[in-house]
Amino acid sequence: xxxxxxxxxxxxxxxxxxxxxxxxxxxxxxxxxxxxxxxxxxxxxxxxxxxxxxxxxxxxxxxxxxxxxxxxxxxxxxxxxxxxxxxxxxxxxxxxxxxxxxxxxxxxxxxxxxxxxxxxxxxxxxxxxxxxxxxxxxxxxxxxxxxxxxxxxxxxxxxxxxxxxxxxxxxxxxxxxxxxxxxxxxxxxxxxxxxxxxxxxxxxxxxxxxxxxxxxxxxxxxxxxxxxxxxxxxxxxxxxxxxxxxxxxxxxxxxxxxxxxxxxxxxxxxxxxxxxxxxxxxxxxxxxxxxxxxxxxxxxxxxxxxxxxxxxxxxxxxxxxxxxxxxxxxxxxxxxxxxx
Amino acid sequence: xxxxxxxxxxxxxxxxxxxxxxxxxxxxxxxxxxxxxxxxxxxxxxxxxxxxxxxxxxxxxxxxxxxxxxxxxxxxxxxxxxxxxxxxxxxxxxxxxxxxxxxxxxxxxxxxxxxxxxxxxxxxxxxxxxxxxxxxxxxxxxxxxxxxxxxxxxxxxxx
Numbered sequence: 001x002x003x004x005x006x007x008x009x010x011x012x013x014x015x016x017x018x019x020x021x022x023x024x025x026x027x028x029x030x031x032x033x034x035x036x037x038x039x040x041x042x043x044x045x046x047x048x049x050x051x052x053x054x055x056x057x058x059x060x061x062x063x064x065x066x067x068x069x070x071x072x073x074x075x076x077x078x079x080x081x082x083x084x085x086x087x088x089x090x091x092x093x094x095x096x097x098x099x100x101x102x103x104x105x106x107x108x109x110x111x112x113x114x115x116x117x118x119x120x121x122x123x124x125x126x127x128x129x130x131x132x133x134x135x136x137x138x139x140x141x142x143x144x145x146x147x148x149x150x151x152x153x154x155x156x157x158x159x160x161x162x163x164x165x166x167x168x169x170x171x172x173x174x175x176x177x178x179x180x181x182x183x184x185x186x187x188x189x190x191x192x193x194x195x196x197x198x199x200x201x202x203x204x205x206x207x208x209x210x211x212x213x214x215x216x217x218x219x220x221x222x223x224x225x226x227x228x229x230x231x232x233x234x235x236x237x238x239x240x241x242x243x244x245x246x247x248x249x250x251x252x253x254x255x256x257x258x259x260x261x262x263x264x265x266x267x268x269x270x271x272x273x274x275x276x277x278x279x280x281x282x283x284x285x286x287x288x289x290x291x292x293x294x295x296x297x298x299x300x301x302x303x304x305x306x307x308x309x310x311x312x313x314x315x316x317x318x319x320x321x322x323x324x325x326x327x328x329x330x331x332x333x334x335x336x337x338x339x340x
Numbered sequence: 341x342x343x344x345x346x347x348x349x350x351x352x353x354x355x356x357x358x359x360x361x362x363x364x365x366x367x368x369x370x371x372x373x374x375x376x377x378x379x380x381x382x383x384x385x386x387x388x389x390x391x392x393x394x395x396x397x398x399x400x401x402x403x404x405x406x407x408x409x410x411x412x413x414x415x416x417x418x419x420x421x422x423x424x425x426x427x428x429x430x431x432x433x434x435x436x437x438x439x440x441x442x443x444x445x446x447x448x449x450x451x452x453x454x455x456x457x458x459x460x461x462x463x464x465x466x467x468x469x470x471x472x473x474x475x476x477x478x479x480x481x482x483x484x485x486x487x488x489x490x491x492x493x494x495x496x497x498x499x
Contacts, residue, residue, distance in 0.1 A: 015407070089408060091434055143406035164385060165403045173380055173405070216403070220381040224471050334411045 006079045007071075008319065009103075010312025011064065014116050015143075018059035019308035022071035026316030029126050029222025030071035032187045032302075032309040035059040051275030053091035060099050063075060067308070075107040082315020084110050085113035085325070086335030093331025101327055112315045113325040115340040118156065120272035122317065123303040123310035132267035132295060138257045140281070141273030141304075142168035144251075145213045147260050148337070154317045159260060160211025167249055168275045170215035174222050178238055188242045189278050195239030197247035201227060204252060211260050218248055246280050254284045261294055268295040277301040345478040346494055352409045352428070353472055357383045360476065361390020367491050368395070368444045370416055372484070373458050375450030378466035383474055384448045388420055389468065391446060408433070417443030424449040432456055 005024050012019040022030040083100035086093055097113075104111040120153060121137045124130055130153075137148040144196055145167045145276070147160035165173065168185060175184020201221050204214040222245055229236045269289060282298055289296040303310065343365040351357045374391070385403045392401045397414035403412040404422040412418040419438045426433075427449075435456045438445045450457060460482030467475045480489040 087407070089433065141406075161400070162402060163400050166406060169403055169405050177380060216385065218383075220471075221380045223379075333409070 007077050008312040008315050009078050009081045010308040011083040011096045011100050011310040012311045013056045013092050014084045017021040017306045018056045018063050019314050020064040020067035021309035022067055023312035027125055029309050033063050033067045033069045034307050035063050036294055053095055056095035057332050060095055078109050080112050080319045082112045082311050084311055086114050086332035089329050090333045092141045097329055097331045111325045112318045113329055114311045114314045115337050117337050118314040119310035122314035124270040124297050124299050127299050128297050134264055134266045135268045136261050136266040139272045140167045140275035147211050149264055154321055162213040164214055164216035169221050173219050177223055188330055191239045191242035192246035194333050195243035197243040199240055199244035201244050201248045203248050211256050250284050252287050254288050258288050274305050276304045298316050346477055349476045351474040354386050357386045358390035361387045362394035365391045367488050370442050373439050373445045373461040375461055375463050376448045380413025382466040382468050388446050392418055419443055419445040422448040423453045426453045
């Protein structure tokens with residue numbers, strides 16, 4: 001007799017998005033529903049108004065029902081419910097956690113808690129296998145820039161991280177300085193493709209053996225470059241500035257990832273987070289890891305941004321390891337990946 | 341009530357900004373709120389790194405722009421907020437729980453949530469003079485903020 005399929009409902013409410021998804025056997029996506037507020041982001045010109053808990057409250061039930069319906073599963077079919085425990089905004093996290101707890105209790109379904117970043121990493125497993133350990137994950141998003149070493153499934157060691165701004169944040173702040181519409185990252189990426197990286201901007205390599213990042217100085221250098229040019233009445237081609245900025249970010253990200261991969265003898269590198277959508281970064285990573293014997297996986301854009309499919313995928317790992325959360329589970333805004 | 345005039349400092353490097361933050365932190369108590377204003381790159385997060393250092397927080401203080409709030413544990417908890425992304429949203433994210441909590445709260449771009457700010461606070465403005473130099477102004481608002489400023493000024497003079 002064939003073993004019963006593992007069906008997991010994932011729930012994610014750590015920041016802006018209210019999301020639910022159903023994943024089969026850890027790798028097969030059955031449904032993925034995200035109540036996205038992209039349109040309202042644009043309307044408000046670069047800010048995110050939809051983050052208060054009540055917006056998640058309004059959406060959560062609808063989103064879960066929709067995910068269940070699309071996947072054509074009933075609560076009786078579920079092996080477990082996986083939910084983001086942290087990090088994130090406490091009020092936002094609580095909506096997901098309490099919904100998951102209520103459903104788990106009402107339907108007697110096992111509950112599994114997931115770290116948001118573990119979710120981003122395991123988004124890759126919905127696209128291609130993640131079985132080659134040690135594995136290195138480069139997580140680049142608005143809130144994160146981290147190099148994470150995995151010796152096996154569900155084990156995470158942060159070997160490098162930003163000391164100030166995240167890479168995605170540096171993109172957004174430079175975009176703000178160039179008065180570009182939100183979200184700034186894709187605009188800079190496009191402009192960079194039109195310009196040439198001829199403006200000299202710093203690269204923060206930090207200490208020789210460090211895999212940490214720093215993008216705050218680069219942001220200041222861009223601001224200073226614009227400021228000085230303005231004072232001298234010199235025109236700066238914004239495309240060239242975008243290209244130079246992007247070059248600096250990408251060079252450091254790619255080189256540090258490559259060096260870490262070599263130093264730790266990793267077999268597979270996976271990229272995660274919203275900045276993984278950046279064409280410049282994708283291209284350079286692909287070139288750098290070509291013919292190295294190290295497998296590189298970059299997920300498609302829809303898997304890079306916040307979603308619940310990734311939480312279900314990471315939840316599957318926890319579930320298979322026998323980890324369970326109980327009714328004491330709470331949202332943990334400062335949850336650390338290594339302690340998870 | 342002692343009315344302390346605002347304090348002003350010239351800071352010649354990011355290191356000096358960190359040092360000033362660390363020294364100010366020694367005078368802070370639970371429930372103290374600091375607002376930070378200044379352009380992108382002025383050094384708001386750098387100053388907060390200094391406060392964290394003075395509060396004996398070992399973790400690296402990262403920019404909270406995307407996450408809006410980051411929390412750290414030290415001699416006192418530090419709640420580091422950047423409310424830039426809340427512009428025009430009129431959202432109360434439960435600010436009072438932080439302002440009246442066990443720790444010290446730092447709010448970057450605080451004018452965007454001015455209706456929610458506590459009456460007593462240290463209002464700090466950082467102005468870019470040139471690439472390295474900054475001018476920092478600390479304006480006390482309310483009794484508690486005035487006494488912090490008074491202590492800090494006396495310490496600065498005796499240095």
